[in-house]
Amino acid sequence: MADKKLVLNNVEVSWAKLQEPATKWKSDELEYSVAIKMNDQLTALMADYKINKTVKNKESTFDGEGFIQVSLDKHTRGGWTRFGTIYDTFGNPTEDLLGNGTKINLFVSIGDSQYGNLLKLGHLSDMDQDTKEMTFDFGQVTELVDYQAGSAVIKRVAETTAAVAEAPSDYMEIEIDG
Numbered sequence: 001m002a003d004k005k006l007v008l009n010n011v012e013v014s015w016a017k018l019q020e021p022a023t024k025w026k027s028d029e030l031e032y033s034v035a036i037k038m039n040d041q042l043t044a045l046m047a048d049y050k051i052n053k054t055v056k057n058k059e060s061t062f063d064g065e066g067f068i069q070v071s072l073d074k075h076t077r078g079g080w081t082r083f084g085t086i087y088d089t090f091g092n093p094t095e096d097l098l099g100n101g102t103k104i105n106l107f108v109s110i111g112d113s114q115y116g117n118l119l120k121l122g123h124l125s126d127m128d129q130d131t132k133e134m135t136f137d138f139g140q141v142t143e144l145v146d147y148q149a150g151s152a153v154i155k156r157v158a159e160t161t162a163a164v165a166e167a168p169s170d171y172m173e174i175e176i177d178g
Contacts, residue, residue: 003109005123006045010142011106012037014061016098018086018138021074030074032084032121032138034098036106038066045110045119052116061100070108072121072136080132084122087140097147106139 014035021030036042038055046053046068055066074082086104088094098104107123122136 003111003120004049005107005109007139008036008042008045008106008108010103011039011042012062012101012103013098013106014067014100015069016102018084019095019097024071031071032074032082032136033069033071034106034121034138035061035067035069037062038068042068049110049117051110051119052113053119068119070119070121076134078132080127080134082134082136084136084138085125086138088144089141091140094141096141096144098141099145099147101145102141103143104139104141107137 014037016034018032018034021032023029024031045051053068053070055068057064057066061067072082072084076082085093086096086098088096107121109120109123111118111120122138124134125137126135127133
């Protein structure tokens with residue numbers, strides 16, 4: 001079967017790495033990826049096409065509700081480089097980072113493999129034979145949630161700085177003999 005292009009309408013996403021690829025889990029290779037919250041449309045699509053995808057549940061993603069992860073490698077085995085575009089509500093390309101909880105019309109394709117039907121990220125929009133570059137459309141934002149860069153390291157530094165500021169000055173002095 002040739003890949004079938006579909007749009008998942010107004011789905012909630014988290015951990016979106018769509019504007020810039022990120023490192024794969026336990027690898028040096030790059031990929032575009034996004035977690036999609038399960039809804040009736042996605043559940044029916046997976047059942048109808050017998051999609052070979054595991055529904056995950058993690059407390060830190062969608063408050064423990066079910067989701068699937070879809071991805072697209074930055075580079076193909078054949079040496080091609082992939083690029084992707086996200087569009088704003090007006091249909092213009094956007095560089096806005098997607099925060100957890102953003103809703104988008106996500107572009108996906110269904111293709112078959114030796115492992116069953118696969119759900120693939122994006123719609124191929126252009127291929128340049130000379131540069132070996134492929135361009136994909138990933139989706140259109142319907143409701144943007146601002147990206148909040150949260151890091152345990154940053155939070156820990158802020159806590160330490162606050163603790164130092166509140167410490168009595170006699171605990172801050174260090175005597176040096178000599």
